[in-house]
Amino acid sequence: MSYQGGNLWSASWDAGTASQTHHVLAVSATDATGRTSMEAVDVMVSAAGTPSNIALDSPTEGETVSGVVSVSGLISDQDGLRAVRIYIDSALRSEIPLQGTTRSFSWAWDTSQMSNGQHCVRLCLYDQA
Numbered sequence: 001m002s003y004q005g006g007n008l009w010s011a012s013w014d015a016g017t018a019s020q021t022h023h024v025l026a027v028s029a030t031d032a033t034g035r036t037s038m039e040a041v042d043v044m045v046s047a048a049g050t051p052s053n054i055a056l057d058s059p060t061e062g063e064t065v066s067g068v069v070s071v072s073g074l075i076s077d078q079d080g081l082r083a084v085r086i087y088i089d090s091a092l093r094s095e096i097p098l099q100g101t102t103r104s105f106s107w108a109w110d111t112s113q114m115s116n117g118q119h120c121v122r123l124c125l126y127d128q129a
């Protein structure tokens with residue numbers, strides 16, 4: 001707690017470490033004669049957002065691919081979806097706008113321009129919260 005002069009003070013509380021339910025924040029003051037008064041507020045702690053689920057159905061881990069390959073899967077987020085970005089190795093190759101909370105996606109990857117060998121398909125999901 002820090003005293004800011006006069007009758008002003010402040011204290012910080014890390015709600016990020018608190019359980020996601022109601023909490024009562026209370027403060028009490030005692031004057032020079034020993035009389036005490038207390039004030040309390042009820043607050044609700046909730047998560048900043050629920051985590052997303054991403055399932056990449058195609059291609060599968062270690063699969064040998066050639067020609068045009070479908071990069072597809074299913075994603076969901078209870079906070080709402082915004083977009084999924086598809087990267088091949090570190091290059092952004094496609095951005096698919098999304099709405100709702102559960103969507104399948106599909107993108108046609110022409111692998112004929114790629115060198116033979118291992119490549120990494122990476123998905124970045126953007127949600128509403």
Ligand SMILES: [Ca+2]
Nearest residue numbers: 049050079129
């Ligand atoms: Ca979320």
